[in-house]
Amino acid sequence: MRILIVGGSGFLGDELVRQSAAEGHVVAATCLTRPGTAAGADWLPLDIRDRAATLDLMGAFGPDVVVNAAYRQSDWVTTAVGAAHVAVATAAIGARLVHVSSDAVFSGKAITYAEDSVPDPATPYGAAKAAAEAAVQAITPTGVIARTSLIIGDGGSPHEGMVHALASGGIRGVLFTDDVRCPVHVRDLAAAVLELARSDRAGVHHVAGADAVSRYELGCLVARRDGIDPARLPxxxxxxxxxxxxxxxRLDCGLSQRHLKTRLRGAREFLS
Structure with missing residues:
Protein backbone atom coordinates (compact mmCIF):
# COMPACT_ATOMS: atom_id res chain seq x y z
CA MET A 1 0.00 0.00 0.00
CA ARG A 2 1.18 3.54 -0.77
CA ILE A 3 0.66 5.80 2.25
CA LEU A 4 1.10 9.56 2.45
CA ILE A 5 1.45 11.06 5.94
CA VAL A 6 0.63 14.77 5.80
CA GLY A 7 2.34 16.48 8.73
CA GLY A 8 4.78 13.60 9.08
CA SER A 9 7.39 15.60 11.00
CA GLY A 10 5.09 16.11 14.01
CA PHE A 11 5.01 13.91 17.08
CA LEU A 12 2.16 11.70 15.83
CA GLY A 13 3.30 11.93 12.22
CA ASP A 14 6.72 10.56 13.11
CA GLU A 15 5.15 7.50 14.74
CA LEU A 16 2.80 7.00 11.79
CA VAL A 17 5.81 6.99 9.48
CA ARG A 18 7.65 4.46 11.66
CA GLN A 19 4.72 2.07 11.89
CA SER A 20 3.79 2.37 8.21
CA ALA A 21 7.37 1.65 7.13
CA ALA A 22 7.63 -1.27 9.57
CA GLU A 23 4.51 -2.79 8.00
CA GLY A 24 6.24 -2.72 4.61
CA HIS A 25 4.22 0.04 2.97
CA VAL A 26 5.61 2.54 0.49
CA VAL A 27 5.62 5.70 2.60
CA ALA A 28 5.95 9.38 1.82
CA ALA A 29 5.61 12.10 4.43
CA THR A 30 5.26 15.84 4.15
CA CYS A 31 6.98 18.52 6.20
CA LEU A 32 6.66 22.29 6.25
CA THR A 33 10.24 23.25 7.10
CA ARG A 34 12.41 20.19 7.78
CA PRO A 35 12.04 16.39 7.56
CA GLY A 36 11.13 14.32 10.59
CA THR A 37 13.44 11.84 12.27
CA ALA A 38 11.70 8.60 11.28
CA ALA A 39 13.38 6.48 8.64
CA GLY A 40 11.62 4.63 5.86
CA ALA A 41 9.84 7.52 4.12
CA ASP A 42 10.43 9.89 1.26
CA TRP A 43 10.22 13.36 2.82
CA LEU A 44 8.38 15.89 0.68
CA PRO A 45 8.09 19.62 1.47
CA LEU A 46 4.48 20.85 1.43
CA ASP A 47 2.50 23.81 2.70
CA ILE A 48 -1.11 22.59 2.73
CA ARG A 49 -2.27 26.21 2.65
CA ASP A 50 -1.28 26.05 -1.03
CA ARG A 51 -4.14 24.25 -2.79
CA ALA A 52 -2.31 23.79 -6.11
CA ALA A 53 0.83 22.42 -4.44
CA THR A 54 -1.26 19.95 -2.44
CA LEU A 55 -3.03 18.73 -5.60
CA ASP A 56 0.28 18.43 -7.47
CA LEU A 57 2.00 16.46 -4.72
CA MET A 58 -0.90 14.00 -4.36
CA GLY A 59 -1.03 13.46 -8.09
CA ALA A 60 2.71 12.87 -8.30
CA PHE A 61 2.93 10.37 -5.41
CA GLY A 62 -0.40 8.61 -6.07
CA PRO A 63 -1.18 7.31 -2.56
CA ASP A 64 -3.78 4.68 -1.76
CA VAL A 65 -4.21 6.19 1.71
CA VAL A 66 -3.67 9.70 3.02
CA VAL A 67 -3.42 10.41 6.75
CA ASN A 68 -3.67 14.10 7.60
CA ALA A 69 -1.97 14.83 10.92
CA ALA A 70 -1.05 18.44 10.06
CA TYR A 71 -2.23 21.42 12.10
CA ARG A 72 -1.05 24.67 13.66
CA GLN A 73 -2.94 25.76 16.75
CA SER A 74 -2.66 29.46 16.01
CA ASP A 75 -3.27 29.24 12.27
CA TRP A 76 -6.85 28.88 10.99
CA VAL A 77 -5.73 28.55 7.37
CA THR A 78 -3.44 25.56 8.02
CA THR A 79 -5.82 23.79 10.38
CA ALA A 80 -9.13 24.40 8.60
CA VAL A 81 -8.53 25.45 5.00
CA GLY A 82 -5.44 23.25 4.67
CA ALA A 83 -7.47 20.23 5.77
CA ALA A 84 -10.01 21.02 3.05
CA HIS A 85 -7.20 21.22 0.47
CA VAL A 86 -5.97 17.78 1.57
CA ALA A 87 -9.50 16.37 1.32
CA VAL A 88 -10.02 17.82 -2.16
CA ALA A 89 -6.69 16.45 -3.38
CA THR A 90 -7.38 13.03 -1.84
CA ALA A 91 -10.80 12.85 -3.49
CA ALA A 92 -9.33 13.93 -6.84
CA ILE A 93 -7.11 10.84 -7.01
CA GLY A 94 -9.62 8.45 -5.44
CA ALA A 95 -7.52 7.72 -2.33
CA ARG A 96 -8.77 6.97 1.17
CA LEU A 97 -8.49 9.73 3.80
CA VAL A 98 -8.03 9.50 7.55
CA HIS A 99 -8.15 12.96 9.10
CA VAL A 100 -6.83 13.34 12.65
CA SER A 101 -8.99 15.69 14.73
CA SER A 102 -9.13 16.73 18.37
CA ASP A 103 -11.30 16.84 21.46
CA ALA A 104 -10.84 20.63 21.18
CA VAL A 105 -13.99 20.62 19.03
CA PHE A 106 -15.98 20.31 22.29
CA SER A 107 -16.67 22.93 24.97
CA GLY A 108 -16.76 20.54 27.93
CA LYS A 109 -20.34 21.48 28.87
CA ALA A 110 -21.46 17.87 28.37
CA ILE A 111 -18.20 16.43 29.81
CA THR A 112 -18.54 13.07 28.01
CA TYR A 113 -18.88 13.06 24.24
CA ALA A 114 -19.79 10.22 21.88
CA GLU A 115 -18.87 10.04 18.19
CA ASP A 116 -22.23 11.51 17.16
CA SER A 117 -22.00 14.50 19.51
CA VAL A 118 -22.25 17.83 17.71
CA PRO A 119 -19.10 19.98 18.01
CA ASP A 120 -19.47 23.13 20.13
CA PRO A 121 -15.93 24.57 20.24
CA ALA A 122 -14.97 27.17 22.79
CA THR A 123 -11.63 28.32 21.31
CA PRO A 124 -10.39 29.48 17.88
CA TYR A 125 -8.33 26.30 17.54
CA GLY A 126 -11.36 24.15 18.37
CA ALA A 127 -13.41 26.09 15.84
CA ALA A 128 -10.74 25.48 13.18
CA LYS A 129 -10.69 21.75 13.92
CA ALA A 130 -14.50 21.65 13.78
CA ALA A 131 -14.47 23.46 10.42
CA ALA A 132 -11.91 20.96 9.14
CA GLU A 133 -14.16 18.09 10.20
CA ALA A 134 -17.11 19.60 8.35
CA ALA A 135 -15.04 20.04 5.19
CA VAL A 136 -13.69 16.50 5.33
CA GLN A 137 -17.16 15.02 5.84
CA ALA A 138 -18.55 16.98 2.90
CA ILE A 139 -15.67 16.32 0.49
CA THR A 140 -14.74 12.72 1.41
CA PRO A 141 -17.79 11.11 3.06
CA THR A 142 -16.23 7.63 2.89
CA GLY A 143 -13.19 8.77 4.86
CA VAL A 144 -12.51 8.66 8.58
CA ILE A 145 -12.26 11.45 11.14
CA ALA A 146 -10.20 10.20 14.08
CA ARG A 147 -10.74 12.45 17.11
CA THR A 148 -8.16 12.11 19.83
CA SER A 149 -6.94 13.78 23.03
CA LEU A 150 -3.57 14.58 24.65
CA ILE A 151 -0.89 12.49 22.94
CA ILE A 152 1.81 11.06 25.24
CA GLY A 153 4.87 8.98 24.42
CA ASP A 154 7.97 7.63 26.09
CA GLY A 155 9.42 11.05 26.77
CA GLY A 156 9.03 12.91 23.49
CA SER A 157 5.67 14.64 23.78
CA PRO A 158 5.21 18.34 24.58
CA HIS A 159 3.32 17.55 27.82
CA GLU A 160 6.12 15.30 29.07
CA GLY A 161 8.66 17.98 28.26
CA MET A 162 6.60 20.53 30.17
CA VAL A 163 6.45 18.25 33.24
CA HIS A 164 10.25 18.00 33.29
CA ALA A 165 10.65 21.75 32.81
CA LEU A 166 8.20 22.56 35.61
CA ALA A 167 9.86 20.11 37.99
CA SER A 168 13.32 21.55 37.30
CA GLY A 169 12.18 25.16 37.51
CA GLY A 170 13.05 25.72 33.85
CA ILE A 171 9.65 27.26 33.24
CA ARG A 172 7.02 28.82 35.47
CA GLY A 173 3.42 27.68 35.56
CA VAL A 174 1.12 25.08 37.08
CA LEU A 175 -0.56 21.83 36.13
CA PHE A 176 -4.32 22.12 36.49
CA THR A 177 -6.19 19.77 38.78
CA ASP A 178 -9.56 20.49 37.13
CA ASP A 179 -8.51 20.27 33.45
CA VAL A 180 -9.41 16.70 32.47
CA ARG A 181 -8.69 14.80 29.25
CA CYS A 182 -8.27 11.19 28.06
CA PRO A 183 -4.56 10.94 27.16
CA VAL A 184 -3.52 8.35 24.58
CA HIS A 185 -0.14 6.77 23.92
CA VAL A 186 1.26 7.77 20.54
CA ARG A 187 1.91 4.13 19.59
CA ASP A 188 -1.69 3.14 20.33
CA LEU A 189 -3.03 6.15 18.44
CA ALA A 190 -0.87 5.55 15.37
CA ALA A 191 -1.79 1.86 15.31
CA ALA A 192 -5.51 2.68 15.57
CA VAL A 193 -5.28 5.31 12.82
CA LEU A 194 -3.53 2.88 10.46
CA GLU A 195 -6.03 0.15 11.34
CA LEU A 196 -8.87 2.53 10.43
CA ALA A 197 -7.04 3.37 7.20
CA ARG A 198 -7.00 -0.32 6.23
CA SER A 199 -10.67 -0.81 7.15
CA ASP A 200 -13.90 0.07 5.39
CA ARG A 201 -15.05 2.25 8.27
CA ALA A 202 -16.27 5.80 7.60
CA GLY A 203 -17.22 8.85 9.63
CA VAL A 204 -16.17 10.00 13.09
CA HIS A 205 -14.26 7.65 15.39
CA HIS A 206 -12.95 8.46 18.87
CA VAL A 207 -9.44 7.17 19.51
CA ALA A 208 -8.37 8.39 22.94
CA GLY A 209 -7.14 6.68 26.09
CA ALA A 210 -9.32 4.71 28.48
CA ASP A 211 -8.62 6.92 31.54
CA ALA A 212 -9.92 10.44 32.22
CA VAL A 213 -7.19 12.22 34.20
CA SER A 214 -6.38 15.81 35.09
CA ARG A 215 -3.28 17.44 33.69
CA TYR A 216 -1.85 17.40 37.22
CA GLU A 217 -2.49 13.68 37.69
CA LEU A 218 -0.99 13.05 34.27
CA GLY A 219 2.05 15.09 35.28
CA CYS A 220 2.43 13.05 38.46
CA LEU A 221 2.26 9.81 36.45
CA VAL A 222 4.96 11.06 34.09
CA ALA A 223 7.10 12.23 37.00
CA ARG A 224 6.92 8.89 38.82
CA ARG A 225 7.78 7.00 35.63
CA ASP A 226 10.80 9.23 35.08
CA GLY A 227 12.06 9.16 38.67
CA ILE A 228 10.97 12.70 39.53
CA ASP A 229 9.35 13.56 42.87
CA PRO A 230 5.77 14.60 42.04
CA ALA A 231 5.92 17.02 44.98
CA ARG A 232 8.09 19.22 42.77
CA LEU A 233 5.21 19.83 40.37
CA PRO A 234 3.26 23.07 40.93
CA ARG A 250 -13.91 13.04 27.88
CA LEU A 251 -14.13 11.17 24.59
CA ASP A 252 -16.31 8.06 24.76
CA CYS A 253 -14.38 5.56 22.63
CA GLY A 254 -16.64 2.58 23.29
CA LEU A 255 -18.11 2.36 19.79
CA SER A 256 -14.75 2.73 18.05
CA GLN A 257 -13.01 0.29 20.40
CA ARG A 258 -15.57 -2.40 19.52
CA HIS A 259 -14.42 -2.18 15.90
CA LEU A 260 -10.69 -1.89 16.60
CA LYS A 261 -8.20 -4.66 17.35
CA THR A 262 -5.83 -1.99 18.69
CA ARG A 263 -6.42 -1.56 22.42
CA LEU A 264 -6.47 2.06 23.53
CA ARG A 265 -4.77 1.94 26.93
CA GLY A 266 -5.35 4.46 29.68
CA ALA A 267 -2.62 6.73 31.05
CA ARG A 268 -2.57 4.93 34.40
CA GLU A 269 -1.61 1.78 32.52
CA PHE A 270 0.89 3.02 29.94
CA LEU A 271 2.64 5.31 32.44
CA SER A 272 2.81 2.75 35.24
Missing part, protein backbone atom coordinates in the same frame (compact mmCIF):
# COMPACT_ATOMS: atom_id res chain seq x y z
CA UNK A 235 -0.49 22.76 40.64
CA UNK A 236 -3.61 24.89 40.63
CA UNK A 237 -7.09 25.26 39.22
CA UNK A 238 -7.92 26.43 35.74
CA UNK A 239 -11.39 27.59 36.78
CA UNK A 240 -11.15 31.26 37.60
CA UNK A 241 -7.73 31.62 35.96
CA UNK A 242 -9.11 33.55 33.00
CA UNK A 243 -7.57 31.13 30.50
CA UNK A 244 -9.95 30.27 27.64
CA UNK A 245 -10.91 26.73 26.75
CA UNK A 246 -12.82 23.75 28.10
CA UNK A 247 -12.19 22.16 31.47
CA UNK A 248 -13.42 18.56 31.42
CA UNK A 249 -13.66 16.82 28.02
Missing amino acids: YGRRAGSGLPGPLDV
Whole structure:
Protein backbone atom coordinates (compact mmCIF):
# COMPACT_ATOMS: atom_id res chain seq x y z
CA MET A 1 0.00 0.00 0.00
CA ARG A 2 1.18 3.54 -0.77
CA ILE A 3 0.66 5.80 2.25
CA LEU A 4 1.10 9.56 2.45
CA ILE A 5 1.45 11.06 5.94
CA VAL A 6 0.63 14.77 5.80
CA GLY A 7 2.34 16.48 8.73
CA GLY A 8 4.78 13.60 9.08
CA SER A 9 7.39 15.60 11.00
CA GLY A 10 5.09 16.11 14.01
CA PHE A 11 5.01 13.91 17.08
CA LEU A 12 2.16 11.70 15.83
CA GLY A 13 3.30 11.93 12.22
CA ASP A 14 6.72 10.56 13.11
CA GLU A 15 5.15 7.50 14.74
CA LEU A 16 2.80 7.00 11.79
CA VAL A 17 5.81 6.99 9.48
CA ARG A 18 7.65 4.46 11.66
CA GLN A 19 4.72 2.07 11.89
CA SER A 20 3.79 2.37 8.21
CA ALA A 21 7.37 1.65 7.13
CA ALA A 22 7.63 -1.27 9.57
CA GLU A 23 4.51 -2.79 8.00
CA GLY A 24 6.24 -2.72 4.61
CA HIS A 25 4.22 0.04 2.97
CA VAL A 26 5.61 2.54 0.49
CA VAL A 27 5.62 5.70 2.60
CA ALA A 28 5.95 9.38 1.82
CA ALA A 29 5.61 12.10 4.43
CA THR A 30 5.26 15.84 4.15
CA CYS A 31 6.98 18.52 6.20
CA LEU A 32 6.66 22.29 6.25
CA THR A 33 10.24 23.25 7.10
CA ARG A 34 12.41 20.19 7.78
CA PRO A 35 12.04 16.39 7.56
CA GLY A 36 11.13 14.32 10.59
CA THR A 37 13.44 11.84 12.27
CA ALA A 38 11.70 8.60 11.28
CA ALA A 39 13.38 6.48 8.64
CA GLY A 40 11.62 4.63 5.86
CA ALA A 41 9.84 7.52 4.12
CA ASP A 42 10.43 9.89 1.26
CA TRP A 43 10.22 13.36 2.82
CA LEU A 44 8.38 15.89 0.68
CA PRO A 45 8.09 19.62 1.47
CA LEU A 46 4.48 20.85 1.43
CA ASP A 47 2.50 23.81 2.70
CA ILE A 48 -1.11 22.59 2.73
CA ARG A 49 -2.27 26.21 2.65
CA ASP A 50 -1.28 26.05 -1.03
CA ARG A 51 -4.14 24.25 -2.79
CA ALA A 52 -2.31 23.79 -6.11
CA ALA A 53 0.83 22.42 -4.44
CA THR A 54 -1.26 19.95 -2.44
CA LEU A 55 -3.03 18.73 -5.60
CA ASP A 56 0.28 18.43 -7.47
CA LEU A 57 2.00 16.46 -4.72
CA MET A 58 -0.90 14.00 -4.36
CA GLY A 59 -1.03 13.46 -8.09
CA ALA A 60 2.71 12.87 -8.30
CA PHE A 61 2.93 10.37 -5.41
CA GLY A 62 -0.40 8.61 -6.07
CA PRO A 63 -1.18 7.31 -2.56
CA ASP A 64 -3.78 4.68 -1.76
CA VAL A 65 -4.21 6.19 1.71
CA VAL A 66 -3.67 9.70 3.02
CA VAL A 67 -3.42 10.41 6.75
CA ASN A 68 -3.67 14.10 7.60
CA ALA A 69 -1.97 14.83 10.92
CA ALA A 70 -1.05 18.44 10.06
CA TYR A 71 -2.23 21.42 12.10
CA ARG A 72 -1.05 24.67 13.66
CA GLN A 73 -2.94 25.76 16.75
CA SER A 74 -2.66 29.46 16.01
CA ASP A 75 -3.27 29.24 12.27
CA TRP A 76 -6.85 28.88 10.99
CA VAL A 77 -5.73 28.55 7.37
CA THR A 78 -3.44 25.56 8.02
CA THR A 79 -5.82 23.79 10.38
CA ALA A 80 -9.13 24.40 8.60
CA VAL A 81 -8.53 25.45 5.00
CA GLY A 82 -5.44 23.25 4.67
CA ALA A 83 -7.47 20.23 5.77
CA ALA A 84 -10.01 21.02 3.05
CA HIS A 85 -7.20 21.22 0.47
CA VAL A 86 -5.97 17.78 1.57
CA ALA A 87 -9.50 16.37 1.32
CA VAL A 88 -10.02 17.82 -2.16
CA ALA A 89 -6.69 16.45 -3.38
CA THR A 90 -7.38 13.03 -1.84
CA ALA A 91 -10.80 12.85 -3.49
CA ALA A 92 -9.33 13.93 -6.84
CA ILE A 93 -7.11 10.84 -7.01
CA GLY A 94 -9.62 8.45 -5.44
CA ALA A 95 -7.52 7.72 -2.33
CA ARG A 96 -8.77 6.97 1.17
CA LEU A 97 -8.49 9.73 3.80
CA VAL A 98 -8.03 9.50 7.55
CA HIS A 99 -8.15 12.96 9.10
CA VAL A 100 -6.83 13.34 12.65
CA SER A 101 -8.99 15.69 14.73
CA SER A 102 -9.13 16.73 18.37
CA ASP A 103 -11.30 16.84 21.46
CA ALA A 104 -10.84 20.63 21.18
CA VAL A 105 -13.99 20.62 19.03
CA PHE A 106 -15.98 20.31 22.29
CA SER A 107 -16.67 22.93 24.97
CA GLY A 108 -16.76 20.54 27.93
CA LYS A 109 -20.34 21.48 28.87
CA ALA A 110 -21.46 17.87 28.37
CA ILE A 111 -18.20 16.43 29.81
CA THR A 112 -18.54 13.07 28.01
CA TYR A 113 -18.88 13.06 24.24
CA ALA A 114 -19.79 10.22 21.88
CA GLU A 115 -18.87 10.04 18.19
CA ASP A 116 -22.23 11.51 17.16
CA SER A 117 -22.00 14.50 19.51
CA VAL A 118 -22.25 17.83 17.71
CA PRO A 119 -19.10 19.98 18.01
CA ASP A 120 -19.47 23.13 20.13
CA PRO A 121 -15.93 24.57 20.24
CA ALA A 122 -14.97 27.17 22.79
CA THR A 123 -11.63 28.32 21.31
CA PRO A 124 -10.39 29.48 17.88
CA TYR A 125 -8.33 26.30 17.54
CA GLY A 126 -11.36 24.15 18.37
CA ALA A 127 -13.41 26.09 15.84
CA ALA A 128 -10.74 25.48 13.18
CA LYS A 129 -10.69 21.75 13.92
CA ALA A 130 -14.50 21.65 13.78
CA ALA A 131 -14.47 23.46 10.42
CA ALA A 132 -11.91 20.96 9.14
CA GLU A 133 -14.16 18.09 10.20
CA ALA A 134 -17.11 19.60 8.35
CA ALA A 135 -15.04 20.04 5.19
CA VAL A 136 -13.69 16.50 5.33
CA GLN A 137 -17.16 15.02 5.84
CA ALA A 138 -18.55 16.98 2.90
CA ILE A 139 -15.67 16.32 0.49
CA THR A 140 -14.74 12.72 1.41
CA PRO A 141 -17.79 11.11 3.06
CA THR A 142 -16.23 7.63 2.89
CA GLY A 143 -13.19 8.77 4.86
CA VAL A 144 -12.51 8.66 8.58
CA ILE A 145 -12.26 11.45 11.14
CA ALA A 146 -10.20 10.20 14.08
CA ARG A 147 -10.74 12.45 17.11
CA THR A 148 -8.16 12.11 19.83
CA SER A 149 -6.94 13.78 23.03
CA LEU A 150 -3.57 14.58 24.65
CA ILE A 151 -0.89 12.49 22.94
CA ILE A 152 1.81 11.06 25.24
CA GLY A 153 4.87 8.98 24.42
CA ASP A 154 7.97 7.63 26.09
CA GLY A 155 9.42 11.05 26.77
CA GLY A 156 9.03 12.91 23.49
CA SER A 157 5.67 14.64 23.78
CA PRO A 158 5.21 18.34 24.58
CA HIS A 159 3.32 17.55 27.82
CA GLU A 160 6.12 15.30 29.07
CA GLY A 161 8.66 17.98 28.26
CA MET A 162 6.60 20.53 30.17
CA VAL A 163 6.45 18.25 33.24
CA HIS A 164 10.25 18.00 33.29
CA ALA A 165 10.65 21.75 32.81
CA LEU A 166 8.20 22.56 35.61
CA ALA A 167 9.86 20.11 37.99
CA SER A 168 13.32 21.55 37.30
CA GLY A 169 12.18 25.16 37.51
CA GLY A 170 13.05 25.72 33.85
CA ILE A 171 9.65 27.26 33.24
CA ARG A 172 7.02 28.82 35.47
CA GLY A 173 3.42 27.68 35.56
CA VAL A 174 1.12 25.08 37.08
CA LEU A 175 -0.56 21.83 36.13
CA PHE A 176 -4.32 22.12 36.49
CA THR A 177 -6.19 19.77 38.78
CA ASP A 178 -9.56 20.49 37.13
CA ASP A 179 -8.51 20.27 33.45
CA VAL A 180 -9.41 16.70 32.47
CA ARG A 181 -8.69 14.80 29.25
CA CYS A 182 -8.27 11.19 28.06
CA PRO A 183 -4.56 10.94 27.16
CA VAL A 184 -3.52 8.35 24.58
CA HIS A 185 -0.14 6.77 23.92
CA VAL A 186 1.26 7.77 20.54
CA ARG A 187 1.91 4.13 19.59
CA ASP A 188 -1.69 3.14 20.33
CA LEU A 189 -3.03 6.15 18.44
CA ALA A 190 -0.87 5.55 15.37
CA ALA A 191 -1.79 1.86 15.31
CA ALA A 192 -5.51 2.68 15.57
CA VAL A 193 -5.28 5.31 12.82
CA LEU A 194 -3.53 2.88 10.46
CA GLU A 195 -6.03 0.15 11.34
CA LEU A 196 -8.87 2.53 10.43
CA ALA A 197 -7.04 3.37 7.20
CA ARG A 198 -7.00 -0.32 6.23
CA SER A 199 -10.67 -0.81 7.15
CA ASP A 200 -13.90 0.07 5.39
CA ARG A 201 -15.05 2.25 8.27
CA ALA A 202 -16.27 5.80 7.60
CA GLY A 203 -17.22 8.85 9.63
CA VAL A 204 -16.17 10.00 13.09
CA HIS A 205 -14.26 7.65 15.39
CA HIS A 206 -12.95 8.46 18.87
CA VAL A 207 -9.44 7.17 19.51
CA ALA A 208 -8.37 8.39 22.94
CA GLY A 209 -7.14 6.68 26.09
CA ALA A 210 -9.32 4.71 28.48
CA ASP A 211 -8.62 6.92 31.54
CA ALA A 212 -9.92 10.44 32.22
CA VAL A 213 -7.19 12.22 34.20
CA SER A 214 -6.38 15.81 35.09
CA ARG A 215 -3.28 17.44 33.69
CA TYR A 216 -1.85 17.40 37.22
CA GLU A 217 -2.49 13.68 37.69
CA LEU A 218 -0.99 13.05 34.27
CA GLY A 219 2.05 15.09 35.28
CA CYS A 220 2.43 13.05 38.46
CA LEU A 221 2.26 9.81 36.45
CA VAL A 222 4.96 11.06 34.09
CA ALA A 223 7.10 12.23 37.00
CA ARG A 224 6.92 8.89 38.82
CA ARG A 225 7.78 7.00 35.63
CA ASP A 226 10.80 9.23 35.08
CA GLY A 227 12.06 9.16 38.67
CA ILE A 228 10.97 12.70 39.53
CA ASP A 229 9.35 13.56 42.87
CA PRO A 230 5.77 14.60 42.04
CA ALA A 231 5.92 17.02 44.98
CA ARG A 232 8.09 19.22 42.77
CA LEU A 233 5.21 19.83 40.37
CA PRO A 234 3.26 23.07 40.93
CA TYR A 235 -0.49 22.76 40.64
CA GLY A 236 -3.61 24.89 40.63
CA ARG A 237 -7.09 25.26 39.22
CA ARG A 238 -7.92 26.43 35.74
CA ALA A 239 -11.39 27.59 36.78
CA GLY A 240 -11.15 31.26 37.60
CA SER A 241 -7.73 31.62 35.96
CA GLY A 242 -9.11 33.55 33.00
CA LEU A 243 -7.57 31.13 30.50
CA PRO A 244 -9.95 30.27 27.64
CA GLY A 245 -10.91 26.73 26.75
CA PRO A 246 -12.82 23.75 28.10
CA LEU A 247 -12.19 22.16 31.47
CA ASP A 248 -13.42 18.56 31.42
CA VAL A 249 -13.66 16.82 28.02
CA ARG A 250 -13.91 13.04 27.88
CA LEU A 251 -14.13 11.17 24.59
CA ASP A 252 -16.31 8.06 24.76
CA CYS A 253 -14.38 5.56 22.63
CA GLY A 254 -16.64 2.58 23.29
CA LEU A 255 -18.11 2.36 19.79
CA SER A 256 -14.75 2.73 18.05
CA GLN A 257 -13.01 0.29 20.40
CA ARG A 258 -15.57 -2.40 19.52
CA HIS A 259 -14.42 -2.18 15.90
CA LEU A 260 -10.69 -1.89 16.60
CA LYS A 261 -8.20 -4.66 17.35
CA THR A 262 -5.83 -1.99 18.69
CA ARG A 263 -6.42 -1.56 22.42
CA LEU A 264 -6.47 2.06 23.53
CA ARG A 265 -4.77 1.94 26.93
CA GLY A 266 -5.35 4.46 29.68
CA ALA A 267 -2.62 6.73 31.05
CA ARG A 268 -2.57 4.93 34.40
CA GLU A 269 -1.61 1.78 32.52
CA PHE A 270 0.89 3.02 29.94
CA LEU A 271 2.64 5.31 32.44
CA SER A 272 2.81 2.75 35.24
